[in-house]
Amino acid sequence: MTYSSLLFIYIFFPAALGIYLITPKKFKELLLYAESLVFCGFMGIRVLLFMLLYSIVNYTAGLLIYQVKPKVKCVPLAAGILFDALMLISFRAEYFSYLHDFIKLPEGTDIAGISIFTLSAIGYLADIYKGSIRADRNFIRLSLYIMMFPRLIMGTIVSYDTFAHTGRNLHINMAEIGSGLTGFIKGAAKKVIIADQLFALYSAVKATALSELSAAAAWLGCMAYLLCFYFTLSGLSDMSVGLCRCFGYRFPHSFNYPLFSPRIRVFVSKWHIQAIHWFRKYITRPLSSMTENPYISKLIFAGVWALSGIWYSFSIGGAVWGLIIGASVIAENKLSKFRRIKPNGIIVTMFILALSFVFLARGNISSSLGYFAVMFGGNGNLADSFAVYLLKYYIVILLVAVYASTDLFRNTIARVKDMRFGRAVSSLAPAVLLVLLFICTAFMAYSGQSDSMIISL
Amino acid sequence: MTFIMGISTAVIFGGGLTEGASGVSKKDILIGSAGDKLTESVADKLPFVKQWRSIGAETGSKTGEPVVNDVYISEERLLDVSERSLSSAVNFAKAVNSFDKSYGGTLYFAAIPTSTGIYGDNLPSYLSSVTEKQLTDRLYDEIDGNIRKIDAYTILKMLSENYICCRSDTKWTSYGAYCVYRTVIQKLGFIPISYDKYTIRHVTDNYHGNLYSRTGYMESKADILDIYEYNDGTEIIECVGTDYDGVSKDIGLYDIDAVESGNPYNLYLGEPMAFIKIRTTVNNEKSLLVIGDETADCFIPFLTKHYSEIAFISADRCGENIKEYVDTDLYEQAVFLVGLDYITEKY
Incomplete structure (x- = not known):
């Protein structure tokens, strides 16, 4: 269950x-x-x-x-x-x-x-x-x-x-239960409405032979995986936090809109916060405290990120994913220190994330490198009818996913609340939540559950 | 609330956790599949389940690819895009070959493509990694050379402009069955009855088939169920069905009441039976054994104009001792008539 x-x-x-x-x-x-x-x-x-x-x-x-x-x-x-x-x-x-x-x-x-x-x-x-x-x-x-x-x-x-x-x-009272239910339904919508559709997009690309993929289709598959991974984890995490709150246990959220961060450092600070904190507290710090050599400390930092990647996927690809994230943070710190290049910007961060998530998705290095080749036109085919077909059907959910993975929506709601008609808008929230629950129920009415899981922790 | 109470009551008091109500066995509880079975049971018992599924299909096809529950939704029809494996063709061919070895007469074989096989050419390649053409070819390659093969795939493919396959079901229409009948009956040594001699009765034009049930997509086009009648004086003397529990009863070639039931396709030969024996007034002492699945149901009536006796055995009984039902040696001809969806699902 x-x-x-x-x-x-x-x-x-x-x-x-x-x-x-x-x-x-x-x-x-x-x-x-x-x-x-x-x-x-x-x-x-x-x-x-x-x-x-x-x-x-x-x-x-x-x-x-x-x-x-x-x-x-x-x-x-x-x-x-x-x-x-x-x-x-x-x-x-x-x-x-x-x-x-x-x-x-x-x-x-x-x-x-x-x-x-x-x-x-x-x-x-x-x-x-x-x-x-x-x-x-x-x-x-x-x-x-x-x-x-x-x-x-x-x-x-x-x-x-x-x-x-x-x-x-x-903390058990109606306000807490209401707040918990809100979090639970938001999480369910993330998982059932967004992540499952993205999973279908990712599966469509994955089921196609690498030699037949165009660069555009490969990029679509990569972005679908990245977004699906995030929405699965954060959706289930939100559901869990909401449930705990209903039972009186207040626990913090694990994700704070990490994907479209201006720096990898910011991404790291917002991604799976408690799990990453655990690795820092129980592995990075004890190991780093044994050495004063900054290079070894950096090595430990990147190594622990690799370990967290293994924790996600139990594959070499997962370790490489972690290494890329860890190394990017180190490189970013180094480069920003010398101010030669300012590697900030959402696009650069997203590019690094997209490439690193290919390793997590493919699981091994050779397959990931093959996929990279396709992403950069290695098949001699930048776009084909399959990519157009996928884009035609998934453009809506991709745009919704991109929007929902940023904090724009939350900030908009916060601003609206401060406005004169903010109260009226707030009163619509229960109706919106009911609609979301309604759609989730409709999607689950076939097998009784949302059973596509891109990752199972 | 009623729903929650209903299901809870079923689970707690109605034996939901015991074999029966939800199909949950002690083994399921032990290994953990009980949760999945109960979850499926809850989905099936969901109030207004059809409406929920319809909304799910509608929303799903608007926000993503029009594939719901392994069914591709197009404007014209629904197509089954379940995963297929060539190994099922190999396994089924083994069963056919094994039957042939124990059978003394002439065996014919026809694999009937589903609507996906006929109309699925424009599906994205990842949805049809193993096409029905590949499945059919593999199946026919694996079947022993002395078995006479009938290429139903090519016949139907050539006639794809016509209404030969249901739009909301994997199965063929009566017209599709008639088109294949013309070839089959010639191979069996008879002259087919020409199309213009039949009076066609539209029993319903509101049939929503198995693909509709899987998606609940209410905008899918309904199908027509026809009966082909030809009054040449031939009558059915006896039509007895034996169900899977071994209980026999008189049935008819058509069960008009089934149109109003949960499965209107039972119009042809009624409820699924393990074995059906049909005797006619055709006076040629010719008898035929048909081994098939639900696909064969609307095909059998065409054959009754040519044989004095037809025995129809469900393909589910193929791996068992068919002689428990019928002495196969009494039939000089036998035909395997099975849908490709049956083969991929069961083998």
Whole structure:
């Protein structure tokens, strides 16, 4: 079950929220945990048992790190991190899919959110090790941190401390629920209306042999992938943040209109904020603190970006994507320092992003280089009827996607609110949201869900 | 609210999580496919589902490529663009060859293209990576040389200017079936009945077929279901269908009431049956065994003017012991008449 399914939107979520709201405060955490177990149960009893085992291992590792002597606490830390990383690799990397086969999941089934909760769990163990937090003796709370259903799919990666603090200070009122629902519907619209159409465009280009592609079609495919990737991630992330808010948990958004940034640096600061923060906090900083050599620090910076690319796609292409982003930031800083070239401008940033996302899309270097060749006219064909056909049908959604990925809409609304008729415009918001939900429902009325996923974290 | 209560009740109280209501088995719960099955079930039970799907198709085709649920929407017709694989042709050919080895008479084979095969030339190449022409060629290559092949693809392709395929369904029209009948019946050793001898009855001009059901696209053009009648004095003495549970009952060549049902195409030979036996007043002691899918339904009535006995076995039973239903050796001729969509879907 995904957030973008009729079963979730019209049955599971209303039922779960309804029961949650009427439950006394002291039992809310327990109830949310029970509901999360049911949600995970929809992925199969085997997956549910796996996630319980995963919780137990991290709970035990956390307690051991906290209780054993300082000299040996690195042992349970290493064991816990190794376990978490192995599980992540087993389920996400193609070459290590033995565990997937071992628990006999149907082909194509993933453990939803494993990338997200693995980072959360490793962060939890590392924080105990560093002494920033104590190991929680409350198993249910820790297990909820790992498998809480509103956060499970592409949810915000927050530290355990923040999570526990938020859980103790729940904000549950109609305004919060309204705000949460707004975020959820916006996210659903991003995923179901925009990302799915872009996925179809990307699939059309991908299904065509590279030797038959024109440069224009290749660029369309590249832009479709980039935008689809962003709208899938940010859509599901918005849905998750909205859901959490309905249940009283206020978590920050992960994306802040990163795509059309004037610099790569700005892009980096707005892209998947909490996940990138996690890599910086738990990998870049500890490694950089070991050296004073600026070149090695830069190498570490780019290397960690490569690691985050691997985290996205578990492919060489993902690593190259990360390396390009990391190297671009370093180069940008260097160049702007000498003021020889001012590599600012949305076009330059977008160009770099487009090229880097080709690696993420194709997965390997040779295929990506082949695609580059086509993008720059290597087939001797700049545009063909196929590109015109795609442009004819997808121009509307491409323009909508470009507009929605900038902060223009948000800024316009903010300005309108300040105007004299701002109130009247604001009162239209619920109607607009209902229309969006209506369209999402219509799109999901075939299979019951929006099942095209360009990435599954 | 009623919807939520209804589904919740079905799931919680109506056995939705047990085999039956939503087709969810214990294995599904174990391996995790229960969620997907329940999700599909919710979509099917969605109130005003037709209207929702229609809005989805309308909006989807306006904001993107006109492909909805693997159906290409054009002004003239709907076309199935599901993924096809040449391996299905190979697998089906194996089943046909295997039947031929156990059969003593002369076997004929005709693969019937869908509307995509006839009208899909202008589709973008990525939507038809394996064309029906390629599928047919591969199928005919794989089928043993002693089986007599009938090239229905070329016949229909040549007549594509005519109303030979439904606009909202993958299947042919009665006229398409008649065009192929003319060739088939000659190969079987008879003279076909000429077109002008038939009285054509339009049973409905509001048939919305399987492609319409998949898209819900309300602006798609409806189709006409015809009955070709030729009164030469031949009558049907017996027409008995045996369903998939083994229960036999009298049926007719046409079930007019089906036009008002959920599947109006059941007009031809009624509800799907595993086996149908037809006896006629034709006095030539000739008998024919037909193995086919739903595509053959509107073809069978044309044959009844030539044979004293026709046995029609569902192609679903092809891999099983057909002799449970009929002694195939009693039929000196047999014809495989199957739609390419059936082959790609089942094999």
